C-alpha cells in the first residue's frame with residue numbers, strides 16, 4: 001500500500017496529510033525554470049535579482065488573464081497545469097498511487113496539452129472567481145510574492161467551489177515558515193461537509209454585468225457560521241517545507257493561500273484528483289457516511305494515529 005494505515009487514519013480524521021519528499025526534485029527545478037520562462041520580458045520581476053521579488057505587481061505589469069494571472073502578490077500560471085513536466089511531477093505514479101489509496105479508482109487522468117483551468121467559464125469581475133471549467137490537467141503553478149512592508153493580515157479560511165474530491169499542493173521550491181505556504185484547518189472537513197447542499201458541488205448565481213449585486217457561490221447559513229467559528233477557534237497548520245514535499249487535502253477542508261512574510265517567492269503546484277464517477281456523486285446530498293465515495297481502506301479505517309505522528313504532521317496540541 002502506498003500509504004500506511006496511520007497516514008490514512010490521520011487523513012480521515014484531520015482532512016490533510018503531509019508527505020515529505022514525494023516529488024522528484026529535478027522535475028521541481030524544471031517547473032521553476034518553465035515558470036520563469038513564461039514571464040514576459042516587460043515585467044520587472046527578475047529571477048536573478050531578489051530585490052525585484054517583493055510584490056505587489058505594478059498596475060501596468062498586472063494581468064487579469066485567468067490563464068496567466070499576475071495581480072497584487074499573486075503570480076499564477078495555469079497554462080503550465082497541462083505541461084508534460086507538471087503532469088509528470090504531480091500526477092506521478094507514486095502520487096497517483098497515494099491518491100488511489102485514499103479515493104479508490106479509477107481516477108480521472110490528466111491530459112498533456114489539454115485545456116488548462118480557466119480556459120472557459122465564469123471569470124466573474126470582482127470574484128468570487130472559480131474559473132474551473134475545461135480543467136484537463138493540474139490547476140497550475142501558483143506563486144505568492146513576498147509581502148515586503150505590507151501590513152500583517154489575519155488568516156481567513158474558505159473552501160473551493162469547483163467539483164473534485166482530493167486536492168494536492170506540492171512545493172517546487174523551499175518555503176520557510178510564514179512564507180506563504182498553504183494553510184489548512186485540521187478537522188474542518190468533517191464540520192463543513194454536512195453544511196453543503198451538494199456532495200462535491202454547490203449552487204451558484206450567475207454573474208450579469210447589468211445586475212451586478214449577486215454572483216457566484218451560494219452558501220448555507222450553517223456553512224458561513226462554521227467558517228466563522230473555524231477562523232475564531234481552530235489554529236491552522238502551515239504546510240511549509242522543502243521542494244518535493246506535498247500535502248493532500250480533502251475537498252471540504254477549510255484552507256487558504258498563506259501570507260508571505262518571507263523574502264522568497266512561494267512556488268507550488270496545485271492539482272486535484274477525482275474518480276470517474278464524480279459526475280454522479282457531485283450533486284447527491286451530503287447525508288450518511290461522508291466516505292462512501294472513497295476507498296475501502298479509508299472507509300474501514302478507525303481514524304487513529306499516534307501522538308508522535310500527529311506532531312510530525314504539525315497538528316497543534
Ligand SMILES: [Fe+2]
Nearest residue numbers: 158159160255
Ligand atoms: Fe482555495
